[in-house]
Amino acid sequence: MCFYITTYRQYSCGHEIPELRQWVDCNQRRCRLSQRHDPTEHSCPDECTDIPRVDQHLVVGWPPFQCNACRGIHTANGNGNGTTSEPSSSEDEESEEEEEEEMEL
16 A cells, blocks of 8 residues: 655754655555556445555664754754754855845946
8 A cells, every 4th residue: 555655864862853755656556545546447445445554764864963953053944954044155145146236237
């Protein structure tokens, strides 16, 4: 049956931060959740299922440092693994370049 797989990073503090959640299609013709579900006329309630398997969880990285929350870094998305609420230096440079271009006009 179909299911979701969620990948995580496990930081040295022990926190696991989710990175990606993706649908995995079982490709079975008797699964109503699958793209390969049998489109022909059949007794679907008797023959098919629409109950997904239990979500699968997989740790894919082990950074050698604590998560942002444990390091006291506030993040915009709140999960300890996203972008900080402060603009990056490249964003600052881009906005400065745009301002200079406007002043030249």
